Amino acid sequence: xxxxxxxxxxxxxxxxxxxxxxxxxxxxxxxxxxxxxxxxxxxxxxxxxxxxxxxxxxxxxxxxxxxxxxxxxxxxxxxxxxxxxxxxxxxxxxxxxxxxxxxxxxxxxxxxxxxxxxxxxxxxxxxxxxxxxxxxxxxxxxxxxxxxxxxxxxxxxxxxxxxxxxxxxxxxxxxxxxxxxxxxxxxxxxxxxxxxxxxxxxxxxxxxxxxxxxxxxxxxxxxxxxxxxxxxxxxxxxxxxxxxxxxxxxxxxxxxxxxxxxxxxxxxxxxxxxxxxxxxxxxxxxxxxxxxxxxxxxxxxxxxx
Numbered sequence: 519x520x521x522x523x524x525x526x527x528x529x530x531x532x533x534x535x536x537x538x539x540x541x542x543x544x545x546x547x548x549x550x551x552x553x554x555x556x557x558x559x560x561x562x563x564x565x566x567x568x569x570x571x572x573x574x575x576x577x578x579x580x581x582x583x584x585x586x587x588x589x590x591x592x593x594x595x596x597x598x599x600x601x602x603x604x605x606x607x608x609x610x611x612x613x614x615x616x617x618x619x620x621x622x623x624x625x626x627x628x629x630x631x632x633x634x635x636x637x638x639x640x641x642x643x644x645x646x647x648x649x650x651x652x653x654x655x656x657x658x659x660x661x662x663x664x665x666x667x668x669x670x671x672x673x674x675x676x677x678x679x680x681x682x683x684x685x686x687x688x689x690x691x692x693x694x695x696x697x698x699x700x701x702x703x704x705x706x707x708x709x710x711x712x713x714x715x716x717x718x719x720x721x722x723x724x725x726x727x728x729x730x731x732x733x734x735x736x737x738x739x740x741x742x743x744x745x746x747x748x749x750x751x752x753x754x755x756x757x758x759x760x761x762x763x764x765x766x767x768x769x770x771x772x773x774x775x776x777x778x779x780x781x782x783x784x785x786x787x788x789x790x791x792x793x794x795x796x797x798x799x800x801x802x803x804x805x806x807x808x809x810x811x812x813x814x815x816x817x818x819x820x821x822x823x
Contacts, residue, residue: 522569522582522589530583531687531717534574541570584653647698647707654679654711658718661685662728662750662775669711679711684726684778687715721750726775726784731791734758736802739792749773749786756788766790 523530526540544566546552553559572578572591581587654667664683670676677696690712697707722729728750738745742760746753749770756770767789774784795802 520565520569520589522572525565525569526573537570537573541566541574545570643702644704645701646704647700649707649710650697651710651712653714655714655716656681656685657716658721658723659750661687661713661715662723677709681713682778684775685713685715687713689713720748723775726777726782728774728784728786730786730788732788733791733793734762736792736794739763739790747786747788750775758790762790762792764790764792 523532526537526544528536528540532540545563548559548563548566550556550560550563569589572582572589578587578591582589587593652669654669656665656667660667660681662684664685665681667679667681668676669679677693679691679693681691690710693709693711695706696709699706720730730748732747734743734745737743738758739762740760742762743758744755745758747756747770751773754770754773756768758768759766767787770786770788772783773786776783
């Protein structure tokens with residue numbers, strides 16, 4: 519079956535709401551009732567429904583993202599991670615994985631298979647070590663700004679993993695020669711580290727732009743103000759224009775993520791949200807009760823037309 523994210527046309531980081539909206543849109547377009555007798559539309563609708571059933575179930579979605587099940591919900595063969603080798607001998611990779619009791623048994627088998635005497639075969643046969651995979655959770659700011667993380671392998675070896683600036687969710691890093699040891703003097707395999715970027719509590723990334731919803735007070739919105747705004751590089755000053763409203767979006771140039779290819783930074787887009795005072799403000803209430811706007815206004819006019 520096709521990847522459910524591709525079927526619904528959403529990113530792997532899509533929210534439950536985005537998945538639901540994508541399903542509704544496609545379901546309306548491809549529903550069999552709208553295409554009587556159209557087998558392709560019927561098949562397409564089944565694929566859309568199956569993708570939605572998988573992604574709307576939090577546990578199934580988690581297991582699919584982790585590679586535990588496929589797009590149909592069937593179990594996948596378990597992938598081996600660094601931790602899977604923690605209980606076994608550090609250098610028994612080929613023998614243990616191929617069903618031999620130890621390296622000596624494997625050497626004897628190779629000697630007989632390739633002929634020419636056990637000792638000579640043992641001395642001439644070389645094999646590359648097995649590649650291993652590891653999933654590494656990283657913070658949102660670590661991914662966008664770059665960082666160095668330490669991984670301790672089951673055999674006690676410590677690796678320094680450099681997370682490049684602008685790293686993306688599910689990006690794979692290759693650590694050459696850091697996999698399982700080779701056989702007979704052969705080179706070690708590689709280690710592949712898949713980054714799992716954790717969401718931030720208020721930053722959102724779209725391409726190289728950073729989006730943030732920023733609350734402002736009624737006074738700041740009406741009169742304008744110079745305020746501090748959080749960015750991925752730390753707080754910066756920003757001017758709120760007079761008469762700003764909820765939904766007003768301001769741009770902080772080059773305060774986004776640096777593009778890994780061009781070196782150019784994206785922008786930060788700040789969407790304002792006007793909040794009323796938390797405590798009672800009798801003076802404000804009295805003013806509004808006596809206030810007569812110069813122009814009559816109905817912000818719901820288009821909704822009621």
